Amino acid sequence: MEFVQLRQLDAIARAGTISAAADELHTSQPSVSRSMRALERELGCELFERTRNHVELNEAGRLALRHARAILAEERRMRDAFDELTRRSRTIAIASVAPAPVWRLTERVTERFPGTILTSELLDDEQEVERRLFARSADLAITRRPMGLPNVTCAPLMVENLSVFVPRDDELAGRTSVRFSELDGRTFLMNAEVGFWGDVVRAAMPSARFIEQTDSLVLSQLIRSSDLLGFITDVTGPQHADERRVRVPIQDADAHATFYVVALLDAPDAVAQIVDLVRN
Secondary structure: OHHHHOOOOOOHHHHHOOOHHHOOOOHHHHHHHHHHHHHHHHHHHOOOOEEEOEEEEEEEHHHHHHHHHHHHHHHHHHHHHHHHHHHHHOOOHHHHEHHHHHHHOOOOHHHOOOOOEEEEEEEHHHHHHHHHHHOOOOOOOEEOOOOOOOEEEEEEEEEEEOOOOOEEEOOOOOOOEEEEHHHHEEEEEEEEOOOHHHHHHHOOOOEEEEEEEHHHHHHHHHHHHHHOOEEEEEHHHHHHOOOEEEEEEOOOHHEEEEEEEEOOOOHHHHHHHHHHHHHH
């Protein structure tokens, strides 16, 4: 007994004729007829009352149909369950301390593993990112510090360097670099969703004023139309190109961040493959 025979039996019951069932299943009438004869021989009884232009299930056929539909329904549930398992295994949750490494990782993963879906959550707190990983609410963690624990695997992903974004007529525009201490006291436009970078600049410049925007389009418009300073990195730079402004690198060590991708050693294969991709 094969699934194809059960599907044919169901189609005949619904369509009323073998010919109509064959059309529905995109096969030939003789093929369906032979298949039903084989099923009858296997079950040891006839399943149909046959006339010249019509077939109708007899009592044995109706019994066979009930079981066939139950088996087919169970098959569909099994396929749906495995489809969901496959979907979950291709969806990777990331907890990250900054947006830029997520962009970089997403670009590499989608190129190497088409169909993989990455979801991300941005967190300011490094310890919270690690907690999400160990609580298994995140498959991957992106942190600023390498982890050497025996139950994790860790690989360096990228370095991001912070610069101040200044109008060309600003006194800083001609500088090759600048320090946070020289910027303290100024007013800055800043994306509210920059992860840990927000804490870095607030701690480094306690007397500065920060005007935060959650809408990146509004932030870009404000940067173009005002003479306030902003921030830019070597990753976010292409998104905020503006011929009226120049970037001036910030020298301080805190303005340079190395990011690491971390996963548990017993993570699913799809997650381990991403760490291997980053490492190689």
